[in-house]
Amino acid sequence: MSTLLEVQGISVTFDGFRAINNLSFVIGCPEMRAVIGPNGAGKTTFMDIVTGKTRPDTGTVRWGEMGTSLLSMSEAQIAQAGVGRKFQRPTVFEDQTVWDNLRVSLKKPRGPLSALFDRVTEADRARIAEIAAEIGLSDQLQRPAGILSHGQKQWLEIGMLLAQDPKLLLVDEPAAGMTTEEREHTTALLKRLAESHAVVVVEHDMEFVRRLDCKVTVLHEGSVLAEGSLDHVMANERVIEVYLGR
């Protein structure tokens, strides 16, 4: 397992509020990591920084074997480099079919002219079918994404990340609003993905994190409070204090 993403000492301040405070984070590939923490702990801001949406005031974000800095790259360049992001609220293109949603996401040249002259190849077709099978939407390909159930939209979005062929998947609250059955399906899907990708799951739900059965990073007030197995961090005095508000 080699280091894929290395975040060193980043801090970011919004109008005097320190959202991220000297945070460091390392993940290799393949690896599954759960990031937990109370509201306002800086989980989403952390993802914003890695994906280029927010620039940190200090610190470094290094990527891949070459240790390229992500800080000078745009969101689109970071995504092309291999960082896929799933938002908390499922964001799919609702008035387009599941097939079109996946087609747009496929790893191909991203320029306007390439898109204008893009033709669907046999390889594209096979890849879309493969991803659809993986996320359990094979029989929904021709339906508009807008009429899918909440859980199916979450899976479609994960499928769109997969189509980009990323190395790192940042997944924000994948189980929110799901039924028990859907949660199990999602857990299995994420675990399968973590066999060949680096997967960072941000989650509130402890039960879900327990099922993922992976290393856990606890964030609090913008920095790492504890790191280790779930049982290890839950035994930590400070973590109990933060979570139970003693």
Added chain:
Amino acid sequence: MEGSIFTRNRSVPVFIGVLTLLALGVTVLSEAYGTGALSVSFTKVLGMTLCLCLAALAMDLVWGYCGILSLGHFAFFGLGGYVIGMWLMTARTETIVRASLEGAVIPPTEAEVSTATALQIFSVVGATDWPWMWAVSDSLFLSLVMVVLVPGLLALVFGWLAFRSRVTGVYLSILTQAMTLALSLYLFQNDTGLRGNNGLSGLQNIPGLETIGQDRISVWFFWASALVLGLAYVGAAWMVSGKFGNIIRGIRDDEQRVRFLGYRVEGYKLFVFTFTGILCGVAGALYYPQAGIVNPDEIAPIASIYLAVWVAIGGRGRLYGAVIGAAVVSLLSTYFTGGRAPDIDLGVYVIEWVDWWPVLLGLGFVLVTLFAPKGLGGLVDSLVRKDAP
């Protein structure tokens, strides 16, 4: 997904069919080639309407598909008119000047002809010299190139500045209004080289076609407008039916998602903004020779707002909706404000349609929004679906 654009988008063969029938109909009814039931001036109105439909088509691409509510696209339309107008005026005035100097004892030199032509064109604003922006006005070919380049460059520079700074939504709309207002105010000045509020006139007189009557020229321009609108429709349908269309609709619905899929959203917006700016420029270059005059009033902010209203009434995101909206509203506008509609005498008050047309339009807009939120194009959709098995 497979097949040509004609089978993938069913509106394309229908649209081309209707446009062909219309062109045939106008020809058969025209004064020059047919029964004469259509007056020359009404033939011109129809030809101009097709150009407005072309501008609305562009507006649907940029707003209906890509979600950029530009309220400045009529500036590009007007610029196209100005650019072709410079050639029309130069060439025609030069012909007149040469004719008047014909009988002179000493044949005039080229420089004298040029000076006399400039005097003819610019004396109205108290100038005598050729302004720099008329540099290529003596060449039809270069002027046609400029019809594409001038609106295209303005759209490119404006779009680059706006999209790079991630200006979106209502702020972008306001900026585009400011752009068209600024351009209009600039052109209103007498010393900018485009004859101030006089604008460019006499554009209906096509140089080289002096011996051919307006009855034939009006039909030719109708054909040309129909041809360009047809080509643009096929092109636009092709653009939006493939992956490119998926991406720009994605930008409209969720810009962030598209960005995190690895697409440079700014690049796509700039592409669509510039391409539609050029389409509007071409539409304007076809429109103003039929209208006969272009002046700064044409690109007042309200003109671009009307363009958006046409597309909204016609229904966004379906191409033919924009065309229907532009055709219906602009023809009604011609009817009500052109003195054709009989005023209604209520005894105590006379409804004069020239004054009441904006009220009627506003009312129509509200009714469409309330009862046909998908616009007139949406009504067409529901009729077609009812017929389908």
